[in-house]
Amino acid sequence: MPATLIDGKAVAAAYRDRVQTDVAAFTQRTGVTPHLAAVVVGENPASAVYVRNKQRACEKAGIGSSLHTLPATASQSDLLTCVHGLNDDPTVHGILVQLPLPEQIDERAVLDAVAPLKDVDCFHPENVGLLSQARPRFAPCTPAGVMELLSAAGVETSGKRAVVLGRSEIVGKPMAMLLLARGADATVTVCHSRTADLAAVCREADVLVAAIGRAKFLTADMVKPGTAVIDVGINRLPEEEGGGLAGDVDFDAVREVAGSLTPVPGGVGPMTVAVLLRNTLTAAELQTAGEPG
Numbered sequence: 001m002p003a004t005l006i007d008g009k010a011v012a013a014a015y016r017d018r019v020q021t022d023v024a025a026f027t028q029r030t031g032v033t034p035h036l037a038a039v040v041v042g043e044n045p046a047s048a049v050y051v052r053n054k055q056r057a058c059e060k061a062g063i064g065s066s067l068h069t070l071p072a073t074a075s076q077s078d079l080l081t082c083v084h085g086l087n088d089d090p091t092v093h094g095i096l097v098q099l100p101l102p103e104q105i106d107e108r109a110v111l112d113a114v115a116p117l118k119d120v121d122c123f124h125p126e127n128v129g130l131l132s133q134a135r136p137r138f139a140p141c142t143p144a145g146v147m148e149l150l151s152a153a154g155v156e157t158s159g160k161r162a163v164v165l166g167r168s169e170i171v172g173k174p175m176a177m178l179l180l181a182r183g184a185d186a187t188v189t190v191c192h193s194r195t196a197d198l199a200a201v202c203r204e205a206d207v208l209v210a211a212i213g214r215a216k217f218l219t220a221d222m223v224k225p226g227t228a229v230i231d232v233g234i235n236r237l238p239e240e241e242g243g244g245l246a247g248d249v250d251f252d253a254v255r256e257v258a259g260s261l262t263p264v265p266g267g268v269g270p271m272t273v274a275v276l277l278r279n280t281l282t283a284a285e286l287q288t289a290g291e292p293g
């Protein structure tokens with residue numbers, strides 16, 4: 001029996017509805033409209049698409065948004081000046097610096113400059129530290145989205161073997177933290193391109209999260225029958241392969257062995273945006289004086 005597909009669009013829509021309700025109550029109570037500022041350097045067409053999706057989602061949820069664009073030739077200090085300005089602007093609650101940044105920019109230095117209370121991506125070391133100590137301030141958007149998809153699909157993680165394929169700061173590492181946390185209670189293995197006998201490690205998984213950034217990397221022989229497979233990859237295929245998007249999972253083949261599977265598009269991507277909205281509301285709550293709740 002082929003895998004059950006997990007409908008990320010539907011799960012994200014329901015999640016965004018809850019955020020919208022909570023935003024309305026917050027604004028009613030405080031008179032404050034949560035606001036997300038997106039900073040984009042240069043003209044990467046993929047970045048433009050994501051940022052537009054995020055802005056549209058903000059608008060629907062009752063969240064204000066602004067776009068701050070810098071030329072591809074912007075210097076480190078130009079970008080830091082922009083970030084500092086947003087840090088100091090009390091009408092801005094969340095700041096997202098779209099990655100990747102051009103090579104003349106020190107990405108880590110820029111992410112470190114974002115005020116921790118405005119760090120809706122959860123990339124600042126203070127927020128990463130809080131997450132690793134199981135007292136998160138913000139949810140890491142993509143990994144938290146994955147947890148929502150698992151829960152919506154009724155996938156049990158407690159006591160199960162979870163394998164995270166990929167060790168990035170953005171997805172792999174925080175994903176492992178969430179799966180390991182009390183409540184999720186998985187036994188977590190993080191593996192990567194240098195892992196010896198990678199296929200055998202992946203075959204141990206009851207829950208397998210592919211976030212390695214290579215199109216169709218996870219093949220059917222790497223998946224134990226019945227496993228829940230979450231595909232975080234968003235790879236643009238070359239024109240000779242028809243263009244379009246491919247995940248990190250060889251979808252057609254893995255579908256025949258997995259128990260459940262997320263598609264690309266329509267899987268993790270929409271959830272990433274939905275969690276970003278939740279984090280923007282959380283940021284506004286943290287920065288607004290008065291009675292909590």
Ligand SMILES: Nc1nc(=O)c2c([nH]1)NC[C@@H]1CN(c3ccc(C(=O)N[C@@H](CCC(=O)O)C(=O)O)cc3)C=[N+]21
Pocket residue numbers: 049050053096097098099100121141234245264265266267268269270272273
């Ligand atoms: N500071 C920062 N934070 C990010 O969260 C961040 C980033 N930089 N840089 C780029 C990646 C990528 N990313 C996506 C978000 C939503 C979709 C999304 O909504 N995808 C839809 C549509 C895809 C399409 O058709 O192009 C889907 O998968 O169904 C995709 C990708 C956030 N990122």
